[in-house]
Amino acid sequence: MSEAKHNRANADGAEPGRDMQHIVTSADVAREAGVSRSTVSRCLSGDRRISDATRKRVQETANRLGYHVNKIARSMNTRKSDLIGLVTSGLSDPFRVEFLDKLILAIQQSGYRPLVIDVSDPAQMGTSMMHLLQYQVAGVVVTSGSPPPEVGVHFLKRNVPVVLVNRAGRLEGADVINCDNVRGGEMAADLLLETGKTRFGFLNVKGGTFSGNVRGETFVSRLAPRLANGDISFTPLVCDSADYDGGFNAALKFLATPETAPNAIFCAKDHIALGLLDAARFELGLRIPEDIAVVGFDDIAAARQGAYQLTTVCQSATKLAEMTVDRLRQRIRGDALTDQRLILPVEMTRRRTA
Amino acid sequence: MSEAKHNRANADGAEPGRDMQHIVTSADVAREAGVSRSTVSRCLSGDRRISDATRKRVQETANRLGYHVNKIARSMNTRKSDLIGLVTSGLSDPFRVEFLDKLILAIQQSGYRPLVIDVSDPAQMGTSMMHLLQYQVAGVVVTSGSPPPEVGVHFLKRNVPVVLVNRAGRLEGADVINCDNVRGGEMAADLLLETGKTRFGFLNVKGGTFSGNVRGETFVSRLAPRLANGDISFTPLVCDSADYDGGFNAALKFLATPETAPNAIFCAKDHIALGLLDAARFELGLRIPEDIAVVGFDDIAAARQGAYQLTTVCQSATKLAEMTVDRLRQRIRGDALTDQRLILPVEMTRRRTA
DNA sequence: TCGTTGAATGCACACGTGTGCATTACCATT
DNA sequence: AATGGTAATGCACACGTGTGCATTCAACGA
CATH class of the missing domain: 1.10.260.40 (lambda repressor-like DNA-binding domains)
Structure with missing residues (x-):
């Protein structure tokens, strides 16, 4: 002994x-x-x-x-923990934070625990996800970046389900959940057309994101007939970062000459729209929505605040989280056999900016 | 076989x-x-x-x-995982989110992984923290609620360090890190006195929080001489929730008659201040800071935005996170023997609301 | 009375790793 | 040549749990 x-x-x-x-x-x-x-x-x-x-x-x-x-010992034996990996990148994007908030809640109520992995460098996404396997996670939710295809097989091999939320989904063996970006882009176009404005713009971050690109493309498609007529014009607008500062600086750059600048702007996400609004109002002295109509996407908490009252396409973080966890549980239980692509309906929330 | x-x-x-x-x-x-x-x-x-x-x-x-x-197997043997428990309650408080953001980053860079536990119900705090022990966590950071004293001994017994951040710290064996609430309250008082306003108020959530109470108490202490003179008056203001809506509704309630209502208001935290500002400006038609001067606490991202430009006491989420992880590592390494109480310095950031 | 059945419980293995101690092999010194 | 020392590696145990199979025991029908 x-x-x-x-x-x-x-x-x-x-x-x-x-x-x-x-x-x-x-x-x-x-x-x-x-x-x-x-x-x-x-x-x-x-x-x-x-x-x-x-x-x-x-x-x-x-x-x-x-x-x-001792859950560690239990996991050792069963070869499965009750941890669920959350792949994200920072907590600066307000909508993602709201989603994570609901997601963490839903995960816990299902008897699991969230293990957070922060991937700031997209190149590390693959290795970071592999790290998760070291903890015998029961499942993974990816809320940022696009995992390289080769990691998919490792998760598939171990029967660890992966759900991609609002991502471009090329991952074999993974489910993909998106809000209805297509319908959202169309609704934004329809509403801005109603305003009678003629110079349209779509503001997105440089390089674009999967969601943003889809929103922009369908936005333009919906405008196409009127564009063909020559009734209206369209200008793509690009900002350096997908946040408040990005929108703020873009406004200073693109709206400096209000006579010719776009006056009906669809922003790829609310956070950008807030920056645009502040720069337009307080730096350039423009009136909203008289001089410029603005539509956002997400319906984050700040969009509801008195200072902004942003008209925006609403996707429900709560429902998105519920769908995510439901799907995870199905796969863990072994019910779900084939990869699935789910779409969360969106709604237009009309406030004061368009 | x-x-x-x-x-x-x-x-x-x-x-x-x-x-x-x-x-x-x-x-x-x-x-x-x-x-x-x-x-x-x-x-x-x-x-x-x-x-x-x-x-x-x-x-x-x-x-x-x-x-x-296989980290599970390793933990089984070494009786220690590289997980660090993060006790929080939701992601709706902006400053806490900013802190968690930096904290998660710092934890990862130290080779650990954050395991999040969400305690919405304060009564469950004890059992939730005990759950963390099932995962052989290397340490715990508490960012919300106050853990019941009896859980302290369990962590002490297993040599699992606990750090309480911006909490009332009565926990044996745990370190406590606070920003300098005392100095912050004083600075807020000094600045509001400078404005020449005479009707002072402190807005906090009903029941109060540890941090908020300290801020309010030192605020009043600093005003005391002038209060004794009869130069100025002071009214305690209470809102129902410690967020935007709380501040918004409080403004509607307390600022309805601007002639007698407080016109120099210190808010326990920025998030409340934002709601107060919006209600005051857009619902009551008051001018800021001419009619009412407002000072917040935290310096969250939104406070810097053009729509608010909030004058506020700044505590650095980044430094707070670094201090937290430093202290955790010291204790894990076994250097730190006695409980410590650390104070993060604060600064006044003057913008447009006072 | 004996064999059969079913419920209740114990035995023993496996999960994958870290590490104290024993062992081996090789080289330098006496 | 014998001895001592050191570097490199293998053996075997322990961590705490879940679970297939064997075992026990009481009840019951023939």
Whole structure:
């Protein structure tokens, strides 16, 4: 008997429970309750074969000793943890934060725990996702970036489901959930056409994102007939970053001469729209929506605030989170066999900017 | 040999690496490289005793087979994972989100992984924190709520460090990190006194929070001499929720009659201040800062935006996160012996609302 | 009374890793 | 040549749990 590595006192069996450093295991409960360790395990997992008498006794002893399952050890045996990996990049994008908020809640209520992985560098996406496998995660949700195709097979091989949310989905074995970017782009076009404005613009981040590109493309498609007529004009607008500052600086750059600048602008996302609004109003002295009509996308909390009252396409973070977790659970349970592509409906929320 | 539980093909040893479901373990690498499993383990952990030749050979085989350490198994053995528990409640508070953003980054850069626990119900705080112990976490950061004293001993017993950030700290064995609420309250008072306004107010959420109470108390203390003179007046203001809506509704309630209402208001946090500002400007038609001067606390991103330009006490989320992780690492390493209480300096950031 | 059945429980293995100690091999010193 | 020392590696145990199979025991029908 080595007993050297972990210095437990009372190795000879005299009152082992009194050891300060000792952590209660199922073996302790078993000894104390006068049953085998298997019985303890079965009692706590609700196995029907255990008699009510012993079940009760075991549960009482477990409570008395303050026993808690060691989930690491359990995962070691079952080869599956109750962790769900969340791949994201920072918490600066307001809509993603709202989504993560609901997602974390939904994950917890399903009995899982979120393990967050932050990938700021897209090139590290692959290795970061592989890191998740080291923790035997039960599933993964990707909310940022696009995982390289080769990681898909590793998750497939281990039956670890992957859900891509609002991403370009080329990943084999993964489900894809998107809000209805197509319908959103169309609704934005329809509403801006109603305003009677004639110089249209779509503001997106340089290089574009998957969601943003789809929104922009369908926006333009919807304008196409009127563009062909020559009734209206369209200008693509590009900003350096997909956030408030990006929108702010873009406004300074593109709206400096209001007579010719676009006056009906669809922004790829609300956060950009907020910056645009502030620069237009407070730096350039433009009136909203008289001088410029603005439509955003997402319906983040700030869009509802008095200072902005942004007209925007609303996608529900709550529903998106529920869909995500539902799908994850289906796959974990083994129900879902084929990859699926789900679409969350969107709505137009009309406020004061268009 | 049972071989029934986990259905591995090729149990007889013929080309075991070709099994589809098989996951590469250190034993595979050992066999392939012609060494013992111990040697593999030592190579990958950088043990000096291994000769350069075998180290190189082992690392090459590991890469070739695509071996990744099973961290669950490692944790099982070492009784410590590289997970750090983050106790929070939702992602609706902007400053907490900014802090978590930086914190997650800092945690990852130190080689750890954040495991998020969301406690919406304060009564569940205790059990939720106990859940963290099931994952053998290396440490815990509490950013919301106040853990009940009895959980402290469990973490102490297992040498799992706990850091409370911007919380009331009564927890034995835990470090406490706060921003300088005292100095912040004083600075807010000084600045608002400078404006020449005479009717002072402090807006906090009903019931108060630890940080908010300290800010309010020192604010009033600083006003005390002038209050005693009768130069100025002070009214405590209370809102229902510690967010935008709370501030908004409070403004409607308390600022309806501008002649007698407070005109120099210190808000316990920026998020509340934003709501107050919008209601005051857009609902009540008040001018800022001519009619009402407002000072916030935190310096969240929105405070910098053109629509608000909030004058506020700035605490750096980045520095707060760095301090937190530094302290965690010290304790994990075993350097830090006694509980510590750290204070992050704050600064006044003057913008347009006071 | 004996064999059969079914419920309740224990035994023993497996999960994949880190590490103390023993062992081997090789070289320098006496 | 014998001895001592050191560098490199293997053996074997432990971590705490879930679960297939064997075992026990009581009840019951023939």
